[in-house]
Amino acid sequence: MNIKFNNRDPVYIQVIRHFKEQIATGIFEPGQEIPSRRELANQLKINPNTAQRAYKEMEEQGLIFTERNLPSRITNNPEVIKAVREELILEAVHSFIASVQSINVPLDEALQLIKNHYEKSLEEQEGDA
Incomplete structure (x- = not known):
């Protein structure tokens, strides 16, 4: 560890x-x-x-x-595990939102950038496997 x-x-x-x-x-x-x-x-x-x-x-x-x-x-307990996962996701989302709002990024632009980067990251992971 x-x-x-x-x-x-x-x-x-x-x-x-x-x-x-x-x-x-x-x-x-x-x-x-x-x-x-x-x-x-x-x-x-x-x-x-x-x-x-x-x-x-x-x-x-x-x-x-x-x-x-x-x-x-x-x-x-699957409910506890689900809650932990949601807690971590929400922390990341809140941090991201604070960052993009501070530089006035429109929601549509932020969502498109997330989608593109997420898909690119998945493709890179598949290429490494």
């Missing part, structure tokens, strides 16, 4: 975001076992208390679950 931490956001928040991205993209599958808090702290070279705080928050959000003394796992 590899995360590039920034200096703006608390580390535990960045860990949670990483897990959300991995869940939304399907890299972490429903029910998949994840590293223990101590293992995660060692892998990411962060304080074990930071890993503990991230896991606690993710459990409260329903992203992960821990049964008795078994390893923690990614949620099996």
Whole structure:
């Protein structure tokens, strides 16, 4: 597991975001076992208390679950997974909208540019495969 931490956001928040991205993209599958808090702290070279705080928050959000003394796992709840994906998409959309509005790009032009770039990106991905 590899995360590039920034200096703006608390580390535990960045860990949670990483897990959300991995869940939304399907890299972490429903029910998949994840590293223990101590293992995660060692892998990411962060304080074990930071890993503990991230896991606690993710459990409260329903992203992960821990049964008795078994390893923690990614949620099996499709509604939670769908909500995580929508949350990340909306964050990107809000950021994009703020950027294009600040330079007065008309909606039609922005949508056409998105469509063209998206399709070009898909073609490039297919060419790499």
